[in-house]
Amino acid sequence: MLKFIGGDDDLKIYLHVSDLFGENSWFVVLKPFLFVVDPGRGSKAAMEELKEIVNVESVELVLTHGHVDHVYDLIALQPDKVYLHQSEKQVLLEPSYSLFDQFGINTACFAQIHFSDPSELGKAWKVIHTPGHTPGSCSYLLRDDYLFTGDTVFADSIGRTDLPGGDWQAMASSVARLTKLFREKPDLLILPGHGPITTAKYILQENPFFIR
Numbered sequence: 001m002l003k004f005i006g007g008d009d010d011l012k013i014y015l016h017v018s019d020l021f022g023e024n025s026w027f028v029v030l031k032p033f034l035f036v037v038d039p040g041r042g043s044k045a046a047m048e049e050l051k052e053i054v055n056v057e058s059v060e061l062v063l064t065h066g067h068v069d070h071v072y073d074l075i076a077l078q079p080d081k082v083y084l085h086q087s088e089k090q091v092l093l094e095p096s097y098s099l100f101d102q103f104g105i106n107t108a109c110f111a112q113i114h115f116s117d118p119s120e121l122g123k124a125w126k127v128i129h130t131p132g133h134t135p136g137s138c139s140y141l142l143r144d145d146y147l148f149t150g151d152t153v154f155a156d157s158i159g160r161t162d163l164p165g166g167d168w169q170a171m172a173s174s175v176a177r178l179t180k181l182f183r184e185k186p187d188l189l190i191l192p193g194h195g196p197i198t199t200a201k202y203i204l205q206e207n208p209f210f211i212r
């Protein structure tokens with residue numbers, strides 16, 4: 001079920017929480033595009049629900065990283081474009097890295113996908129490479145108001161670095177980079193890959209990985 005999060009005349013953001021690991025899939029309507037940030041399991045049904053209320057001409061997927069819970073409905077959504085960081089392809093295409101192997105799902109068809117570089121997203125978006133959870137994990141800034149952080153940052157924690165491709169040092173650098181951004185933009189809304197929406201200010205004050 002879709003939940004309306006916020007927006008204005010030109011922009012509307014909806015959330016669908018997947019039944020697989022409680023992953024957050026974000027539906028961003030920025031006419032004439034529908035961007036889906038992390039199409040987790042159930043996103044296909046959620047998109048059909050959305051089509052009842054908005055006119056969707058084009059579907060573009062914005063992937064924070066390649067883990068199964070964030071890309072489960074990738075193919076089902078029949079996207080026009082798929083944005084993924086260059087260094088994350090190895091994660092998505094290798095089932096023991098994407099963790100699809102744990103579900104016995106064959107992902108050979110992913111090799112046929114043409115991936116677009118996130119830097120080619122329209123001017124409403126800015127990509128920030130935030131490796132650590134995986135090599136090509138990215139956070140996406142939308143209009144200076146919203147930041148989609150995937151599994152890099154949650155309200156009260158950060159993503160694990162013990163999965164294949166994880167790197168604690170890289171994560172520490174990413175946290176430092178985001179700390180700088182959060183100090184500049186305390187009112188920034190943080191839309192993470194799991195758990196509640198929060199603000200940059202809250203994270204700087206309450207998230208133990210950001211307190212120094």
Ligand SMILES: [Zn+2]
Pocket residue numbers: 065067133151
């Ligand atoms: Zn992940």
Ligand SMILES: [Zn+2]
Pocket residue numbers: 021023067069070151193194
């Ligand atoms: Zn996740």
